[in-house]
Amino acid sequence: EDQVTQSPEALRLQEGESSSLNCSYTVSGLRGLFWYRQDPGKGPEFLFTLYSAGEEKEKERLKATLTKKESFLHITAPKPEDSATYLCAVPFNSGYALNFGKGTSLLVTP
């Protein structure tokens, strides 16, 4: 059965304190790994897609990396506005819909 597991469930950082979020997956034949950001009361917002091991993508203070078993979302020198829940997902084997992890809730304090 396809599974997506994110850790930690929650993370509290001081402004400027870099860290990483983890997303491990078990799928047969990866067709992409997706990262989303979700602010309270809003829908998930697309961040990145990674397709093959070794691939990296960056956006401002965020960098996503991918291995054969997991993906990391590295946050460098975070700011309070980076506080959000970060979700990762992979496509279901049965089609195009996404199987989401439960997310990591990030809080960055000044």
Added chain:
Amino acid sequence: NAGVTQTPKFQVLKTGQSMTLQCAQDMNHNSMYWYRQDPGMGLRLIYYSASEGTTDKGEVPNGYNVSRLNKREFSLRLESAAPSQTSVYFCASSERRQGNYEQYFGPGTRLTVT
């Protein structure tokens, strides 16, 4: 471009009442999806429509029906609401072509069933 829009934003129902959640997208996407999000459970797929004229069950379809009205619109119906259907409902859309699975989400409908 409005992207994906959902109505209503909030709704309170009594057990046994029915309602339809509306979703529309203006990105000319072929595929559309309905998810529910509950604390500690993450986003779970209810139904999806790979293309106009088709619909398929997701992980948690019981108690729901859907209609793909046209390429733009995909509605979710609760025929007889139950407290277990209290949740936040998100609609999403994506292109349907090989290698592209990026989905774009609406702002959600917050439903409470008492």
